[in-house]
Amino acid sequence: MTAALIVAIGLPAVVGALLLVARPRIEPAAAAIGVGTGAVTVVAAIVAAVGHAELSVPFLRADGAGDVVLRVDDLAAPMLPTVAAIALAALVFATGDRTRPAARFHGLMLLFVTAVVVxxxxxxxxxxxxxxxxMGVTSYALIGFRWRDSYRVESGLVAFVVTRSGDLGLYLAAGIAVAAGVGWDFAALPDAGGPWLTVIAAGVLAAGLGKAAQLPFSFWISRAMSGPSAVSALLHxxxxxxxxxxLLLRMEPVLAATDWAPSVTAWVGAVTAIVLGVVALGQTDVKQLLAASTSAQLGFVVLAAGAGSATGGTLQLIAHAATKALLFFAAGAWLSAVGTKKLDELRGVGRRWPVVGFAATAGALTLAGIPPLSLWAAxxxxxAAALEQSPVLYVAGLVGAVLAAAYSGRLIAVLWQHDPPEPVTDPEEAPTGRIDVRAVVPMVVLAVAAVFLGVLALPGVRSTLGLSGDVSPTGAxxxxxxxxxxxxxxxxxxRPPAPWPxxxxxxxxxxIARRGIAVPTMVLAAKVATVDDLLARGVDGSATALRRLTEITARADDIGVAGSVRGIADGAGRLGAxxxxxxxxxxxxxxxxxxxxxALAVALILIPS
Structure with missing residues (x-):
């Protein structure tokens, strides 16, 4: 089982690095190599998950206290195959979606997958x-993959900087954990106690909210839509x-050990589900709608972490992964075929390509929470866990679920609308008028998964996967x-709702973030830079003065000491001559x-005194 985990981590890392180094010589075979690597990684991930593999690598200390340990526990077991399977689907989809250059794309994707598995x-x-x-740096490279477009590069930078601002919390948590004497092991973090634990929980919460695009970090996920469709599918x-x-599900014991973090976490998730649900309703771009819905759906995962429901959060992650990847693949296929992402220009697209239309409809119904599909149960x-904590929190979560049904219904209405679509006046890509079968296959597979993953909510299946123990919803x-x-x-x-401007x-x-945070930060940085410039000028001036002093001293040495020595030497030479x-x-x-x-001596003697 350990070997399977090594393969799941090492193979995509090595192949991804080789693809990046060997391009463009390996370009013709890059897609096949990437897909093959992804397929082997899926098999290895399944074997590692079933066997609950563990890998320990000696590091720093011989007694094992400093070992690097990777472990597939009950929380990681269902997620590991999910990550690998969605990654394989994205790599297959990219082969039919004209994502070029293939070597750079597949290399970055495989490194990205490695980071997620670790x-x-x-x-x-x-x-x-x-x-x-x-994970952060490869996401930046993938979002800005088409680097000749400055807007895409800027979008990658925005996503990177915003998530990095949250990541600072993780560094803070790591530093405080060392200062508190508990070390970096996850299991030991709740033992920090006192103010140390408060800071650790706050740092972890900030990092999790940033990466999950929760409020107030949510806007970066809109910019992430600039990447290729396969990137959007895997990333989201x-x-x-x-x-x-x-991360928040993993750190739930740390959050629960404080008296404030669970409620704050739960409410941030619930509010994000509502606010970003409203944002999704207001979109006229299919990828922007899906991006906003991603933040909203991850709000339920964050809500689960705050409510202490690791089972519910994990079920939500798995079901959402299949559903959202499917919908992003469909959006990407339509973008390639029609050349647009605008909903008005995509009217009736489901009737034009019915296989993709039915698959996307299955995904949208799942996203809406229609019984008995997977996201309904998750x-x-x-x-149910939210209701245990607070009835008001339950109602807030229910509002978020209702909004999910609304924006999913609006998407379905567009797909099958009989009104002719608006003409595509400004195509984002040159339309091909067709959808490659290699792009369709992953959608069909994911549609089946999105529909039937609801079985994970059955008590017997949950206990088999180690997901039992949380409160279950009642029939009512x-x-x-x-x-x-x-x-x-x-x-x-x-009656599709009209977009809210x-x-x-x-x-x-x-x-708001630019004016309230970025601009003041840059102004402050400019003022601090002014002080730094003054200090630099002071240092430069001191160096100049010191150099002049040394020149004067050297001149005095040449004229005074060295001249005297030369004079004495010259006099002695003359006397010698x-x-x-x-x-x-x-x-x-x-x-x-x-x-x-x-005679002189005699004269001196004889001369009278």
Missing amino acids: TVTSTDLAVLLFAWEI SAAMVAMGGY KDTVL ELAVSGVLAVLVAVVAIL VAHRWFAMEQ LARRSQTGRLHQYYLAAVALL
């Missing part, structure tokens, strides 16, 4: 942060956005949510000098 199986903050960083269904919710498990609760979903969806199909603009979230003149080597001259000196 995130799912990590057991401590150090490994989680490593995977978190790779089973990868980065889902990992934000998964969502009601979350709502199931009936209420099911009837409401059907009624609202039918009304939305028959403010909601269409995502309530100006990005503009004079002394050498008397040394002729002739004896008669020496005798004459001796007589002269003797």
Whole structure:
């Protein structure tokens, strides 16, 4: 089983890196290599999940205290195959969706999948942060994949910076965990206690909300729509956005150990489900509608984490992964075939390509929470836990579920509308007029999965997967949510609600963030930079003054000390030269000098004082 986990992590990492390094030589075979790697990864993930594999790699210390441990526990077991399967579907879809260059795309996707798999199986903050960083940087590269379009690159940067602002909380939590003396192991974090635990919980919550596109971070997910459709499908269904919710489910014991985090987490999820549900209703672009609905649906996962329902949150993640990947594939297929994402220009597209239309309809009905489809059962498990915590919280979650039925019904109405579509006046892509069968196959498979994953809510299946133990919805609760979903969806199909302009603009979230956070931050940075410039000029001035002082000192040394030494040396040389003149080597001259000196001495003696 350990070998299977090694393959699930190592194979996509190695192949992804090779595809990035070897391009463009490997370009013709890149798609086949990527799909083949994805297929092997799915098999390995299933084997690792069934066997609850564990991998321990020695690191830093010989006694095992510093080992890197990856483990497939009850929470990771259902998520690991889900991630791998959706990734394979995305890679297959990309082969039929003209995503080029294939080597760079498949290489980045495989590295992205590796980071998600490590995130799912990590057991401590150090490994989680490593995977978190790779996931963030590969998502930036994938969203801005078509880098010649400056808007797409900017969108990738917006998504990266916004999620990074939340990621700072995870770094804060890691630092505080060390300061508190509990280490980085997930199981030990609730033991921090006191203010340490409060900061750890706050940091983890910020990181999870940022990645899951929850309020106030939600607007970045709108920008993420600039990436290829296969990227949107994986990113929003089973990868980065889902990992934000998964982190909060994983850290539920940390949140529960505080007296404030569970209620805050639950209410942020419920409010996001409502607000982003309204945003989804206001969209005129199919991918923007799906993006807003992703934030809204992840709101139920966050609500589950706050309400202590790991089972409900996991069921919601799995069912939503299949459903949302399917819908993004359909949107991408229509974009390639028709050249547009605008709902008015997609009217009746389901009748034009009925297989894709029926698959997308199955996904939309699942998203609406129609009984007995998968998200109906998953969502009601979350709502049952919310009711245990607070009736008001339950009602808020139910409102979010009703909105899901409304925006899903509106999408279905567009697909099968008999009115002719508006002419495509500004195609985003050159329309092909056809949908490749390689893009259709993943949609059909995911449609079946979206419909039948509701069996995960059955008690016997839940206990087999290790998901039992949480509160289950009563028959009355199931009936209420099911009837409401059907009624609202039918009304939305028959009388689609008109877009609300403010909601269409995502309530100006990005503009508010720019003016309220980004611009003041840049102004503050400019002022701090001014101080830094003054300090730099001071340092430069000090260096200049010191250099001049050394020049003066050097000049004084040359003129004074060195000159004196040279003068003494010159004088000694002259004296030596004079002394050498008397040394002729002739004896008669020496005798004459001796007589002269003797005469001088006698004269000095005889001269009276």
